[in-house]
Amino acid sequence: MAVANIQVSETPLVLYALRRADDALILGHRLSEWCGHAPMLEEDMALSNIALDLIGQARELYTFAAQAEGKDNDEDKLAYLRDVRQYRNLLLVEQPNGDFAQTLVRQFFYSAFADLYWRAMMNSRDATLAAIAAKSEKESAYHLRHASEWIIRLGDGTDESHVRAQAAIDRLWAFTGEMFAVDDGERALIHAGIVVDPGALRGRWLTTLSDITREATLTLPQNDWMQQGGRSGRHSEHLGHLLSELQSMQRTFPGLTW
Amino acid sequence: MVTVLDRDSELRRRAWDAAASVVDPEIPVLSIADLGVLRDVVLDGDHVEVAITPTYSGCPAMNMIALEIEIALERAGFRHPKVRTVLSPAWTTDWMSEAGREKLRAYGIAPPQASSSRRALFGEQAVACPQCGSDKTELLSEFGSTSCKALWRCKTCREPFDYFKCH
Numbered sequence: 001m002a003v004a005n006i007q008v009s010e011t012p013l014v015l016y017a018l019r020r021a022d023d024a025l026i027l028g029h030r031l032s033e034w035c036g037h038a039p040m041l042e043e044d045m046a047l048s049n050i051a052l053d054l055i056g057q058a059r060e061l062y063t064f065a066a067q068a069e070g071k072d073n074d075e076d077k078l079a080y081l082r083d084v085r086q087y088r089n090l091l092l093v094e095q096p097n098g099d100f101a102q103t104l105v106r107q108f109f110y111s112a113f114a115d116l117y118w119r120a121m122m123n124s125r126d127a128t129l130a131a132i133a134a135k136s137e138k139e140s141a142y143h144l145r146h147a148s149e150w151i152i153r154l155g156d157g158t159d160e161s162h163v164r165a166q167a168a169i170d171r172l173w174a175f176t177g178e179m180f181a182v183d184d185g186e187r188a189l190i191h192a193g194i195v196v197d198p199g200a201l202r203g204r205w206l207t208t209l210s211d212i213t214r215e216a217t218l219t220l221p222q223n224d225w226m227q228q229g230g231r232s233g234r235h236s237e238h239l240g241h242l243l244s245e246l247q248s249m250q251r252t253f254p255g256l257t258w
Numbered sequence: 259m260v261t262v263l264d265r266d267s268e269l270r271r272r273a274w275d276a277a278a279s280v281v282d283p284e285i286p287v288l289s290i291a292d293l294g295v296l297r298d299v300v301l302d303g304d305h306v307e308v309a310i311t312p313t314y315s316g317c318p319a320m321n322m323i324a325l326e327i328e329i330a331l332e333r334a335g336f337r338h339p340k341v342r343t344v345l346s347p348a349w350t351t352d353w354m355s356e357a358g359r360e361k362l363r364a365y366g367i368a369p370p371q372a373s374s375s376r377r378a379l380f381g382e383q384a385v386a387c388p389q390c391g392s393d394k395t396e397l398l399s400e401f402g403s404t405s406c407k408a409l410w411r412c413k414t415c416r417e418p419f420d421y422f423k424c425h
Contacts, residue, residue: 028316042409046401053405056316060345127346134348135315138425146400 003254006073006081012185014069015088016195018078019231021061022089025079026239027110028054029246033097046146050107053139060132080250084233084240091230092175094239098168101154101161105168108147112208113179113201114140120196129194148212155216166218177226179205266301273306274299276334280326283319284404287365290323294353297344306331307340311349314405314425351425363388368410368421385421387412
């Protein structure tokens with residue numbers, strides 16, 4: 001391997017921004033895998049547009065993280081030169097696209113959270129985070145509406161689409177708990193008014209999910225056991241494969257620019 | 259007699275006009291001033307710094323716009339112009355000028371609704387057809403040819419059209 005991984009001084013604020021940036025980048029990359037493969041042209045454009053929004057959010061959050069760290073890192077280094085154990089994203093967002101239902105259920109779970117989360121973050125005492133949130137909030141609202149319409153259409157569609165949507169919900173459910181977990185570092189930021197407590201949003205997130213799945217004739221699992229690990233760098237086997245593709249150019253031609 | 263103050267404000271106006279001449283590469287009828295992307299022009303001696311604000315987080319046109327601002331300023335005689343990105347306060351379609359909205363409509367793109375409230379994001383949308391003016395229109399896809407647009411169709415004249423989404 002020609003390029004060494006960078007080191008990041010993960011103060012609570014840097015770690016916070018990296019976690020959110022990694023969520024957006026990895027989910028954006030996953031969606032970009034549909035480009036040219038979606039079941040219809042409108043969906044190809046929709047998923048690529050959502051990917052673009054998410055990668056844009058990731059860029060702003062990485063730039064924020066680099067400034068908060070105050071060292072030699074920048075958005076590109078943070079995205080391209082950290083290895084899998086240094087990534088801090090949710091396990092949910094790295095899960096493979098699977099079929100169209102699995103992609104849309106993953107998006108629905110995430111967007112229902114992101115919509116609430118970024119709206120609340122607009123009140124951050126940090127002006128830059130509040131500005132990033134103000135943009136992300138509007139984008140997330142469109143993403144949520146798009147995913148919700150698909151969940152209803154798939155669940156209340158044919159027998160086949162119903163079975164697939166329900167299977168995707170059952171499969172991905174255990175990855176949703178991680179969205180609401182915070183550690184001591186993040187708790188200190190919450191108390192300082194810089195970030196919001198995601199745990200406080202879980203009730204409203206569940207309400208959104210219940211309303212949409214009921215209309216879709218789908219069922220939310222009763223199982224409360226949740227898988228965690230992504231926030232501290234313990235990932236499923238899927239992320240390493242994703243990064244090997246995402247990072248291949250910078251790893252092969254260090255410092256490459258377009 | 260020309261005072262230093264006059265000279266500076268004259269220079270600043272020239273720099274502003276040069277930067278404001280840059281258009282959105284995807285919607286070439288709109289200048290970055292119409293869009294509300296151009297935020298500030300600061301002169302320090304002969305150096306000029308232009309502040310712009312991104313529209314959609316992932317809009318790929320922003321890099322192109324920054325490059326074209328530098329080129330426009332160099333053509334206007336400013337050496338080593340700088341472009342700075344400011345995030346706060348976040349851009350909204352409310353900043354689009356009236357002239358900009360009219361240019362969009364004439365170009366065949368329905369302009370964003372006046373207030374980008376969540377009601378406009380989620381409520382009943384009434385988007386008038388930019389070709390025939392009819393309000394009998396329907397949404398085809400929430401996501402269109404660029405991140406800022408949705409695809410609509412007019413039920414009266416049957417033409418599809420782009421709608422510049424509220425943001």
